[in-house]
């Protein structure tokens with residue numbers, strides 16, 4: 001498992017889950033809340049809600065209970081739902097849109113636009129607004145339904 005990790009580890013710092021010295025661990029992950037864990041330990045902690053069906057929040061830091069953010073995706077690994085942000089991009093929602101704009105996150109709309117060959121930027125080279133992306137995608141498959149076959 002290869003994860004590019006730029007986490008700075010202080011002498012004597014340990015993983016809050018397995019208590020291993022982080023100096024000895026290859027894949028140390030620093031969450032958004034700044035707490036550090038072995039990749040495997042925090043992955044299993046994030047993953048546990050799906051096994052136990054308890055009410056734990058997604059991506060919760062086991063120490064401070066804040067949202068720890070997504071984990072980096074190791075090389076040659078498939079993304080997991082609610083653990084790696086790549087999951088959303090690997091599992092784009094089906095077209096045509098059958099939900100309102102608020103259901104779709106902007107990075108998902110950007111990924112859909114790229115996939116169906118719509119420009120994601122405006123004339124001034126700025127990234128389109130969420131509403132523009134949503135409408136442009138809609139226009140694209142309404143005027144040319146065949147793009148749905150290749151999507």
Ligand SMILES: [Zn+2]
Nearest residue numbers: 015018038041
């Ligand atoms: Zn650990």
Ligand SMILES: [Zn+2]
Nearest residue numbers: 033035061064
């Ligand atoms: Zn934390």
